[in-house]
Amino acid sequence: MLAKERHNRIYNILKTKRSVSTLELATLLAVSTETIRRDLLDLESKGLLQRVYGGAVLAGEVISYHDLPHRMEISKEAKAELSETAAMLVNDGDIIAIDAGSTAVHFAEALKKRDLMLTVATYSLTVANILSSSEKINLMICGGLLSKRENNFYGQLAIDTLQKLHVQKSFLCPSAISLQNGISDFEHEFYPIQKQLMACGDNIYFLLSSDKFERHGLLKLCDLEPGYHYISDSGLDEAYIKLYREKNIHIITKNHPDPVQNAEPGNR
Amino acid sequence: MFADERKNKIIAMLENRSSITTSELTELFQVSLETIRRDLEYLEGQGALKRVHGGAIAVGQIKNYTTYQGRTGEHQPEKKHLALAACAYIQEGDVIALDAGTTTIELAALIRDRFQGLTVLTHSLEVVKLLSQKESIRTILAGGIYMPQENCFGGHLTLDMIRQLHVSKCFIAPAAVSLDFGLSDYMPDLIMIQRALLAIADHAYVLADSSKFESCAPMKVCDLGPQLSLITDAGLSDQLLEAYQSASIPVIRSPR
Structure with a gap:
């Protein structure tokens, strides 16, 4: 799987779960935690998530109005x-x-x-x-x-x-x-x-x-x-x-x- | 019957009704017109009544305060009739003010049902709730401290907001109306608000069911005058109507 594909999958997982651990991602995507850490750094620099100890959380998402x-x-x-x-x-x-x-x-x-x-x-x-x-x-x-x-x-x-x-x-x-x-x-x-x-x-x-x-x-x-x-x-x-x-x-x-x-x- | 007994009976009659005629008195007591006229003259001199053409009317008798709850059941049909009469004076697009009370609620309900686009200012929580059901009516609440016993808002914050606004018509419903004492009510906060609403309106309408006439409450809102139009139900006697008209007070009596 290309890095880009992996980045997309990580982002989608985060969108559903709002927060996820490095270990979970490594297991799900069948790569090393080191790889995940690099992915997360990348995604954080793009403003798509925020790294936390042990994993990541979804970064600021604009909400829409509901009555x-x-x-x-x-x-x-x-x-x-x-x-x-x-x-x-x-x-x-x-x-x-x-x-x-x-x-x-x-x-x-x-x-x-x-x-x-x-x-x-x-x-x-x-x-x-x-x-x-x-x-x-x-x-x-x-x-x-x-x-x-x-x-x-x-x-x-x-x-x-x-x-x-x-x-x-x-x-x-x-x-x-x-x-x-x-x-x-x-x-x-x-x-x-x-x-x-x-x-x-x-x-x-x-x-x-x-x-x-x-x-x-x-x-x-x-x-x-x-x-x-x-x-x-x-x-x-x-x-x-x-x-x-x-x-x-x-x-x-x-x-x-x-x-x-x-x-x-x-x-x- | 002795003269005193007769006079006492006349006073007692006026405690329950706001007006009596000389013809019914001569009929009832089986005495001459002249005798009745002398009785009425005497009683007027004592301040017990006021003579008018064809009879006499009660002089402002203080009636006791009834709670909001109590008033909700009273004179419902009359209040509905006079609310209907008041509607005739409202046009689409008007900017109006409604005060709080069981009579004004009837008018608010009719407004909600019959009008498409109005701006309504009120200090009544009940009126706001009713009008909020109609999207197209702009509702402005003069908020402030909530007075649970009258289900409305009062105090200086309420007055401040009212004084910043201007309406073409206001509809107020004070507790009592009488020729000699004017409009009156019970609570100082509410009286201040009624006065403020009168001050910001181009035209003022007073909603008063016939039972409120010729009675008074402890505190005066204002004197009657040609600038105030009174709207009432068919229960108002012809005599009283005439008495008001002679005093140049506009009274709109809803038809039976």
């Missing part, structure tokens, strides 16, 4: 699990802001189950509907123009209102995360709102299901800062967790609790 009902069906269990993990980081009496989207819906439900006294600001009508029946939650919706497609509010009116608020914790649910391209999304309508949610929070929490890793969307929200909190589900490959930890980014999952969880809210 809300579609996204509600993707990775349901993963989103529900990471939402439970994230909900544990919220304390009684907290003042928080919540993003919109399918993960945010799971997060709102997880929060409701915790039965905490909270003040919650959001621009998502779906999240608001979930929390409005909870007596212990002071709810605030920024209002503005209603996007029927996403069931959110947007536009200058929404941004103006959000600029008047300040919260202890902002929980964002963007579409993609990658070491190279940071946090990104692709809905230009909500991008300024997400930026505003980041600006008005003392502490920033990103809720990202494992399928969003090493992908990028059209609009970059921010670079990955060690000061932000990143929460994902147990389906996230250990390879990614190690890769990110090398860059000082700690990803919190059910199995990897927040290293500073016992710190006072607002200190980080």
Whole structure:
């Protein structure tokens, strides 16, 4: 098999499996691990993958837009699990802001189950509907123009209102995360709102299901800062967790609790 | 029957109805027109009623606050009729504002069914939910702090947003309407919003089912005047209608 053919096969395997070990590839393609290592170096220089200890992960892939009902069906269990993990980081009496989207819906439900006294600001009508029946939650919706497609509010009116608020914790649910391209999304309508949610929070929490890793969307929200909190589900490959930890980014999952969880809210 | 007894009975009648006629009083008490006129004069002097051509109307009686839940069941057919009447004043392409409340919900539902392209500003969560079912209607929510007891938003953030906008027509539904006290309601937050909606609109329409007439709530929204058009159902008595017209207040009474 020619090198080029092998490169294609490696890339296709990665596209399906998202991460793979050198040993696995060597076995599958019936070549030595040394050969695989050279292949991986080659492919990395082309930006198609990222080498990690023991193997490789898929490099930033541009995602395409799917509507809300579609996204509600993707990775349901993963989103529900990471939402439970994230909900544990919220304390009684907290003042928080919540993003919109399918993960945010799971997060709102997880929060409701915790039965905490909270003040919650959001621009998502779906999240608001979930929390409005909870007596212990002071709810605030920024209002503005209603996007029927996403069931959110947007536009200058929404941004103006959000600029008047300040919260202890902002929980964002963007579409993609990658070491190279940071946090990104692709809905230009909500991008300024997400930026505003980041600006008005003392502490920033990103809720990202494992399928969003090493992908990028059209609009970059921010670079990955060690000061932000990143929460994902147990389906996230250990390879990614190690890769990110090398860059000082700690990803919190059910199995990897927040290293500073016992710190006072607002200190980080 | 003694004069006092008769006067008490007249007051009691006006507690349940917003207007009475002199002819029905002469019939009921079997006394002369002159006697009834003297009774009514006396009672008006006491502030218990207001004399109008052909009879008398109740003077703003404070009625108790009813919760949103409670009001949802009340006077449904009347609210639907007056919502229908209000529709006649809306055109395709209009930019309108709707406040919150059980009457305005009826109007929102009709708008969703009958109009293709409107822009609607509201501070009611229920109205937003109803209108979000219609793709072609642009919905703007004046968000803010959620008030669960009225299922709407209020506070300074809501006011700030409303004040940045302008609409051609607003439709508000205060708790009570009366000639002497004007429009009134119960909650300061909601009163501020009603005032803001009135201020940003070229034309103001007040939706009030007939049971709200000549009663009052603790806090005034504003006085009545020719710039406010009242829309009500067929239950409004001819007498009251005349009384309002004499005071130059436009009242649109939906046909039976």
